[in-house]
Amino acid sequence: QLQLVESGGGLVQPGGSLRLSCTASGFTLDSYAIGWFRQAPGKEREGVSCISSRGGVTKYADSVEGRFTISRDNAKNTIYLQMNSLRPEDTAVYYCAASAYSYCSGYIARNVRYWGQGTQVTVSS
Secondary structure, rough: OOOOEEEEEEEEOOOEEEEEEEEEOOOOOOOEEEEEEEEEEOOOOEEEEEEEOOOOOOOEEOOOOOOOEEEEEEEEEEEEEEEEEOOOOOOEEEEEEEEHHHHHHHHOOOEEEEEOOOEEEOOOO
């Protein structure tokens, strides 16, 4: 079964940190650009960050630039999103997605072939 599985979400206080992981099973990620997306209640899904297939290019939405870091370990078939200085407005379900392309379109992974099931991130005191 080909799937992406996210982990690492949870409840954190404002200013705190979380690291999300996205692991593939049934296929290898090293030829895919990977994006992180999020969807807050009542809002549309939005792109957060993207990393090219070999990790040489990383891009971020303005809302997370300087606070979030995307990285990948192709040997472990895993993508990470380190989230620091979290704010209540970062509360959302976070999804990873594998693009059909090896490159990103800005901070967006387009033509998504595989989606993860999502992991909840809640930032609240």
